Each structure stands twice: as C-alpha cells, then as structure tokens.
Amino acid sequence: MDKRYQVFISSTFVDLVDERREVMQALLEMDCMPAGMELFPAGNEDQWTLIKGVIEQSDYYLVILGGRYGSMTEEGISYTEKEYDYAVELGIPVMGFVIAAPDNVPVGKTDKNEAAAAKLDEFRAKVQTRMTKDWKNAEDLGSKVTRGLMHLIKNNPRPGWVRGDHAMTPEVQVEIAELEAKVAKLEKKEIEASASSVALIDRNFAHGQEVTDLEVIYTGYLSGDVEDDLTQVGSHSLTWDAIFDTLGPSMLDEATERALRAKLNSRLVVDLWARSESWTEDVQDLSVDITDESWGSVVVQLRALGLITNGSKRRPVSDKAVYWKLTQAGDDYLVSLRAVPSAAKHQHDS
Template identity: 25%
Template sequence: MPVDKRYLVYLASNSLGLDLERYEVQRQLARHGMVNVGFACREDAGPYDWNLVRAQIESADLFILLLGDDYGPMAPTGISYLHREFVHAKSLNKPTLAFIKNTLPEKNLTEDQRRLAGFHRIVAQQSAYKLWHLREELMSHVRASLSSSMLTLGPGWVPAGVSKTPAMPMAAEANKETAEPLSARQRLNLSRQVVNLQIAAKVYQGGNLSQEEVLLPVRLDQLLQGAMPLLKAGASEDRLRAQLESVVAGTVKSQLLKRNAQAHAVDDIRISRGQFQQVLKQWQGLGFVAASGEGVRAVWKALADVSKA
C-alpha cells in the first residue's frame, strides 16, 4: 500500500455491545492510512439518514462489516439498517471485509437471532468473512486482513501537501494513450464479470404495502443482451433502465414472493439510477455502447462492431 495514499473506509456495525471493538478497529485503520467514514446504527439517536449513509458508502474505498450479537434496528420493510448497508455496498461491488461474531445458539433462537442467522448466511455467500468470539481474536483477523497483499481497495486519495511519486501521472497518461485496444476475447471475458444489482420493489401482503430490496447477481453481458432491442435503434437512459427492470422483474417477483409467504403481489420494480449509470459506463468502457448528446437528452446505441455477449 503506497505510504502517501489515504483510503476511506465505511465501518458498518450496530452500536450495542460493540463500542470497544469499533474503537480498536478504527485504531487499526488509522495505522494503515485509512479513515473511517461510517457510523454505528443505533436506536437512541435521531432518525436514520439513508441518503447520508448511502453517500458515505459510495465514497468509500473499502466496506467493513462488523457483526455482533444482534440484528439491529430495522427499517419499516423488516430489513435492518445494517443489512441494508451491506446490500448497498455489494450492489456497488465495493471491496468488502466481514467479521462475524460466532455466538448464536444451535436451537431455540429468538426472532432477532433468527434474523441475524439469516444475515450471517447472506454475508457468507456474498463476501469474504472471518468468524470471531473474543475481541483479541477479532483484532487478530482485522490486522491480518488489512495487511494482506490480497486486499483490494478503491483508488484512495493523496492528502494536500504530500508529493506524489514523480512522473507517475504523466506515465499513466502516456500508457492510457498508447495502450492497445482490447481484443474481442478480452472484451468478452470482461463482459462476463458479475455485478450485484440492488433492486427495490413494492410488496403487497395482507392488505399492507412494504418496500423491499433484493440483491440480484447478474453478468454484464446478460444485462447488455436484455437492453439490446433498444440499443440497436438508440434509446435514452430512462428507457434502457425501464427495459432492464422489465427483464429482471420475473426473478425479483419470484424471490420476494418466496421471502414473503403471505404476499400476493409485487410491483414497481426499480433499479437505482446511480447504479444503472455505472452499468452504462462499464458497457461504454468495454466499447459496447456509445452516447450522442448530453444529460437527459443523451441517446445510447450499440456500436456496430459490438461482440455478441
């Protein structure tokens, strides 16, 4: 890790019973040139500010999930705020580390423990994680993870007044200008990477309406094929996003109806604008699409030489 670089980390956890653990983790972050921009979820403070939390997660170079003994304060949808933060980080493909406290009993779980156990399974399926019981064990895992050569981070930033490595910016620009175009095989391989779409939908259950979220892993090339009917002729971002929402609607409805056994309908399925714009940028970077015009008037089209994904 370059010594002149700093990295923003969103340390996500509940507040109950984790004050000392959060303090020790933040000390380790500071030792590695990392700054925590996250805050603990708690019920005794003001209203949960999702817009602020989302902005902090999106600015972070690394997301760290610290799970303790409880599922935590929940949104009206029944998902905890901490769970929602993890889902959002994964939907952005943020580099993620998770540390799960291994204290759940094998049977006779309370409702909160059942929710927490379900969250454990989701984290284990979608992220690298370590189990811990004692604080010393947790800190050993944190130190090893932050020092690992395998740790992936975002771009980071250089504090004002700190000199960058000489000639690196110019060299980077030169490499950018002289780099050879991606081959068809390289483009195809890169297009097969998986993105985690964070999808919101309305669920109708027993006369009640709730807003729920689903994390849907899908390959970039599959998304491209779903949008291709519109991309061939050219379409606005809003039309393309609506097209993809219709493509994933069946899968999302199936997952939410399975999750909510008493539900009878699911509709208003939405992919966030910010995430769809990221998908567009990835397609554009791979040379699959191009835009004419700017802002809301931009028209996106598939390039004539786009490889079949």
C-alpha cells in the first residue's frame, strides 16, 4: 500500500526562501506532502491554532536553522522554537538542519539584536540534542533533507496518508470479512443461548398449586326482591397458578392494575358458580370484588416470584394508571402453563 507522509517544515522565512523552496522540492520528489507557513491562508483566525492543527496532522517535523531567531510571540519565544517544542511534546519524529558555518552567514540574514542572537544560540543547542545535519547552501540542504528523511521514515514508522480507493486492500477486505464472520457467529451463539435458557421464577415464595385465601366482597340481590340487597365479606381460595393463568395473558403487553383486578374478579365469579354454592341459587346479579388488601398481596406475591414488573412505556402525564407487565421469567412460566404440547410428540415419547 502506497503511503504519503505529511512533513512540516519549520524555519524563519525571509532569510531562507531559497532553502525552503529546495526542501519542498526534495519532499515532493519523495512523494511527501510538505506543510509550512507558505500554505497558511491569511485571515483573522488565530494563527497559532491553525499551525498546531497542521503539526498534529503531520507525520514528521523538520526544523531549519540559519542566521535568524525569528519573530517572537508574547511569551518571548520565536514561532519556530514554539513549533519545535510542540512537535516534540506530541512525540512527532523531528530532525534538525543547522547551518554549518553561522559566522559566514551574510549580515543581511542575521539577527542584529544581541538578545535574539543569544536566543538563537540556545535554540540551536536545544535542536542539536536530537538528530541533526549540517548544511552549507540550498542545494546541499535539499540533498541532506532527502537522505535524512529516508532515515527518519525507516526508523520511525508513521501512519501516513493513503488514497481512499487504495485503502481497502485485499488483505484488509479479508480481515474485515473474517471479523464480520466472527461477530455473526458470536451473535448467533448469544441468540441461541438466550432462546434455550428459560428464566426461572423465585421458588422461595408460595407458587404453583399452593393455595391462597383471598378476601372478597359478594354483592347482589335476592331473587324476586330487588330491594333486598346482599353484601357480605367472604373468602375464596385459588392456587397461585390459577391466579397467574388468569392475569398473565393480559400482561403480554402491558395492562392497567384496574383491568387486571377486573379480570380476577370475573374469574372469581365464574369459579364461584362452578362450585355450585347452595346460597348462590337465590342470588341475582352476583358480583365478587377482591378487597384492596388481598389484591395488594397478590401483586406483591407475583412480584416476589419475579413474574411481573412495572410497565415502562412512555405515556401522557395525564395518565395516572398503574401498569404491569410480564418479566422474562413470567413470560416463560405463562408459556409452560398455557402452551399445548404436541400430541404426536406425546405418542412418540410413550
């Protein structure tokens, strides 16, 4: 895969125009992408923010030192040195190119300010603590950059840049296909495991065919006399399976507590008539209502068993109803109660 590397060129500008041009030409001949102050557009945008962004995107950093320290920032450091320090801080591979004979630099290309000249000496010493090469003139600098950068690339591999249509190599395509296959396999295993594992209820609490006594209120009127009301408190026994078998289907989605309670009351009426209680023969419009206390006990028990939980669908603020729904354990348990096994399988097993 062909990679191109972005190389940041840092130096003073006016005194090194020819040298920078030579370096840029050398980088282009190496299929590298030079980046430097020549490429920065004029504008009101904070210049240092722009420079930082370009350095961060660069693979390598080259600093060229001639006879000038350069214009300084408010902190009293030249932009060139500030760029150098930032590249070092980021861990970008750097290489310095220092003029071989500083004393021979033409006066017009040197600092006339003694303070700036001293800062340049200090900066030169800092750069020379890392990999550096001396240069004599523009042509010499160009050839030194070519050889130096080749060495830098060989010993300090960097991500580089790749054309979008070249990035997806056959090797990468194979690797992606293998990863996609692994993900699909893991997802299949997860689905199968989820389908094969049945969530269990908490059997530490009364359940199944164990019986509970529900406190109920019977209401109606005696046959032939609508004015003779019947209202009395009584007790009605049901198994926990019977209660859940009655309420469960309504909670496959979500159901209000009021609707569930009405469902259980209807079951109690049917169950009462089925028992052929003698006293019911003379009662018309019989209804059975579970008391608040017993209904609360039913809800608590089903929650304790892990069969139901509060509804979670978003509803209007005006809806003050309490909603209940099945848990996964509740759904699985309802299926075990309600699902009809295959007759063919039963015959085969027998």
